[in-house]
Amino acid sequence: MRAIYSWPTRTYEVGPELLVLPNVRESPLGRALGGGRVQCALCHRRCTLSPGQAGLCGMRFNINSRLYTAAYGLLTAVESRPMEIKPLYHYYPRTSALTISTWGCTFPCAWCQNWHLSKISSLTGEYVQPEKLIEWALENGDSGINISFNEPTLLTEYALDVFKLARERGLHASINTNGYLTPEALEALHRAGMDGMNSDIKGGRETYRYWLAADFDKLMQTLRRAVQLGIHLEVTYLVIPGVNDQEADEVINAVASLGRDVPLHITAYYPAHKLNNPPTPTELIEEIWRRAKKELDYVYVGNVPGHPGQHTYCPRCGAPLIKRFEDRVVDVKLNGYKCPRCGYEIKIRGYVGRYGNIHRRFI
Template sequence: MPIYSWPLRVYKVSSDLLRLPNVRESPFYVGLGNGRIRCTLCHRQCALSNGQAGLCRMRLNIDGKLYTTTYGLLTAAESRPMEIKPLYHYYPRTSALTISTWGCNFPCAWCQNWHLSKFASIDGVYVPPEKLIEWAIENGDSGINISFNEPTLLTEYAIDVFKLARARGLHASINTNGYLTPQAIKALFDAGMDGMNADIKGGHETYRQWLAADLNKLMNTLEYAIKLGIHLELTYLVIPGINDDEADEVINAVAKLGRDVPLHITAYYPAHKLNNSPTPTKLIEDIWRRARKELDYVYVGNIPGHPGQHTYCPRCGTILIKRFEDRVIDVKLVGYKCPRCGYEIKIRGYIGRYGNLYRRFI
């Protein structure tokens, strides 16, 4: 039977929260009358009466207005390489100051960062947008990334941060379950976000049974992101007994977005409330080989040293970018082209240098 794991709220909803610097009115809602409102940030479209919180537990109806409790409320801030996101074709060999808050709008029982996503709290460190940019520049990071828990929860803060990041020449990206509405994606894009790794957690049945969600809504958002010009990569965590029989459905869905959309096929290890067996390497390799027939850029994750970590020329097969675990260790590109056959490789941004990796600010 499916296991649902929604965030646990550990604070009381009241107007007293309005005194906190992290509690801000959100523009992502519409009124429904009689003090009720609908949140329009994600496809959940939570309808809230006064005093209610959304399924993410971090968005509230207080006196007929929608408030976020997460503006600048950070639970982590750490410099990380883009390759660990994974974003292999987005500013390779650079690092981003990576931040998170509390809560999530998905009930994944296998969450790797459950200690952040499965709790809704008002505890944490309030960091003004200007301070975050200062940290990134001081550390030698090339960008800002929102990850660990679901970045949808930080949208209002991200908009302000990304505007400042763009003004200082920093790239801006998110790691997301992709369930944002087109309105939210457009707002983030207009602020400066141009990179995104989204989970594709399986086929229609996994979304329906395990996530109480709709795969079609995810795909519509991803199509819109590509239309805007956002660089997109996808991650498929293969979980035995849950979504491993939907690999072909996942591959076909990604191929419809574009043959050049990178897909990361990642091995699962037991976490949170799910104790299924780890994904066999043979299964990952089988899906990797099948996917490479339909897609130009397919990668293997969570198996250190696997040849599926490298970028190969789609035309002649030459290794163009070598990686080990979360680092780029060699680049053979000449002006983003294969030195052997001249094929141009899809890459957003420049190939740079890492900042002071894994330095923690929070």
């Protein structure tokens, strides 16, 4: 099958007149190369930009030999959403996070389900100051801030300010990412307060090379660094027939190399954006789920409503401990963080809480 690439379409021109906009800020992730060129260190593509040139993501550019972002506080969505929908099953379960997005992406996925945000690079949207975002989260009863929908690292400069404020006010900070951010960007976000992330693993080495023009080993470099830093990591594998379904064992082994207790979400694909491959058969999802459970303690099934693979079971005795239906926790049977039947300690970051006013939209 011939690969399809879908990069963001930029809807604006790069020029010094952009510097007056509140959402245009200089980035600390730029490195001068001489001759007016700068290199962006946000993602592993490390775009080298001449004056007036934008990166592949469409939201970062070179003006006057300096790297700028157009995404600082420029939001396309602000909505309270449960942690389970992200999915982050072991990170502040049964709570909600104020979830935000901007434009653009660092990957050309043809199957993107949020293509209306990720495949456009624009200066439209609503500028929201970091303090206002924190006020909204606290007012709504959310437990934290999450960046999702498009690639969250496009908001890195904004996140550095937001996450610091969130930590000061007792809110957690997390992202849902394609995982292709550099160790420099990851470490900066961690220092600011980010301690949770769900990263895609979109397949094995061949999928990354052929479909994404990317390097699987660089993805794994970042995920290993996240584990070393103590960031709570969960991984999502969207199984796409005809694209990455033959690489399941490679994906399982890669996740297991990060730690047996790293949760893996095996998710069914439905046609979206530019890819019209058939939906993933439930039988294939279940087959991969069974194989993964031999190597990992916490394996989940996604996009198959009502499946028992949505629940958390004790890795030692198999007792059902957290039951879910779609994007909600419906029952919790834990003694603190331990299995009430055998005493095994279950991996959970944060606390089991109460949802805020979920799905409330602020913009």
